Amino acid sequence: MPTHGRWEDGGVSVPVQSSVLFASPAASSGPEFVETPVAYDALVLASFGGPEGQDDVIPFLRNVTRGRGIPDERLEEVAHHYRHFGGVSPINQQNRELKAALEAELATRGIDLPVYWGNRNWEPYLEDAFTAAANDGHKTLLVVATSAYSSYSSDRQYREDIARAITEAGLQDRVTADKVRLFFDHPGFVAPFQEGVDAAVQTFLEQGIAPADIHVLFSTHSIPTADAERSGPRDVDWGEGGAYVAQHKAVAANIIENIAAVAGRAPVGGGTVPWQLVFQSRSGPPSQPWLEPDINDVIAELPAAGAKAIVIVPLGFVSDHMEVLWDLDTEAMESADEVGIPAVRTATPGIHPAFVSGLIDLVLERVDGTPAAQRPHLTALGPWYDVARPGDCENVRLGFKPAAAGIAP
Incomplete structure (x- = not known):
């Protein structure tokens, strides 16, 4: 695959890409959409990872914060x-x-594709998954990451992880690795959220609460505003918060617009249920601007807005991991109790049949080389790119590192 120059990281020398690092031939030139069939022979499920016992917690958090010099005393706060x-x-x-x-x-x-699983921050690690796939004789790999939106941590860092894992495992000449497109507005990802919002709103309506008094809070992970502004292709003006915020707002608006279609209550249609995009799980220093408002601050203000019910939607999350269980089910629910407003938290996609089926549909888009015009999407922002565009999702603090499934830098 075409490369030029070298890049050093921690003593490991890797190629600097002039096209798309470690890509299949169909993706190597960097098209926005790969509309040529690719004979993948294995899938790699890539995720964040997490501790599985008390002794794992601090080592895991060291992995998450590697390179930032955070002492263990501060890690204990998390x-x-x-x-x-x-x-x-x-x-x-x-x-x-x-x-x-x-x-x-x-x-x-009837699809013969084995699935390997590797994490960014805990066992099994991503390099172990690639090594296992290669040792089993698989050469053309397609990565499915458990993250739907554009940002450094949810997109580019996974692509950097792919490049790093392949390099550290010494598989540069043995495998290629593409990645399915970001699926924030794919019907399979959105359907579980739609079902949850429909059911929650319907329940509150049946309790006699007016649509205008049911406030829907779509919650996602806060990130540094500088990173948010650099999410998505750099040649597009995404507005405040970059593609990261634009994608969330587009999906949230679609869900609100479609409540009436399933709930069967005409007054709900037309966006009459108030909603807001809110943020959670901020972890940066107070001096660094992060996306706001925080969900707990918003809940504190809802009595003054006349809210009689709250629907909390974990729109930025694929499953009920720790930031859902703690930040929403514990802290946000406590905030709702403090202001005396009933609240319900809707489900994440998890292993909802529509989500699982949708992920396989995304795989088949690449296997079949489905034309972009035929790919399902629920907002005007989709379908998203197969190959990330130059400069997409830069991390201001770390700069650009080699990343798979995207054009340099």
Whole structure:
């Protein structure tokens, strides 16, 4: 694959890409959409990872914050979230269940593609997954990451992880690795959220609460505003918050617009249920601007806005991992109790059949080379690119590192 120059990171020398690093021939030139069929022979499920016992918590958090020089005393401030649940993050078990569900869906459709699983921050690691796939004789790999939106941590960092893992495992000449497109507005991802909002709103309506008094809070992870502004292709004016905020708002608006279609209550249509995009799980220093408003601050203001019910939608999350269980089910629910407003938190996609089926549909887009015009999407922002555009999702602090599934830098 075409490259030029070298780049050094921690003593590891890797190629600097002039096209798309470690890509299949169909994706190597960097088209926005790969409309040529590719004979993939294995899938790699890539995720964040999490501790599975009290002794794992601090080592895991060191992995998450590697390179930032954060002392263990400060990591303990976050560790208590995990320790509250026995030191076990639910995310690894959720990934085991998702892997099994994907394998079952593939078998049902008669598709012979083995699924390997690797994490960014805990065992099994991504490099282990690539090594296992290569040792089993698989060369043309397609990565499915458990993240739907554009940002450094949810997109580019996964692509950097792919490049790093392949390099550190010494597989540069043995495998290629593409990645399915970001799926924020794919029907399979949105359907579980739509069902949850429909059911929650319907329940509150049946309790006699007017649509205008039911406030829907779409919650996602806060990120540094500088990173948000650099999310998505740089040649597009996404507005405040970059593509990251634009994508969330587009999906949230679509869900609100479609409540009436399923709930069967005409007054709900036309966007008459008030909604807002809110943020959670901020972890940066106070001096660094992060996306706002925080969900708990918004809940505190809802009585003055006349709210009689709250629907909390974890729109930025694929499964019920720690930031859903703690930040929403614990802290946000406590905030709702403090202001005396009933609240319900809707489900994440998890292993919802529509989500699992949708992920396999995304795989088949690349296997079949489905034309972009035929790819399903629920907002005007989709379908998203197969190959990330130059400069997409830069991390201001870290700069550009080699990344797979995208054009340099």
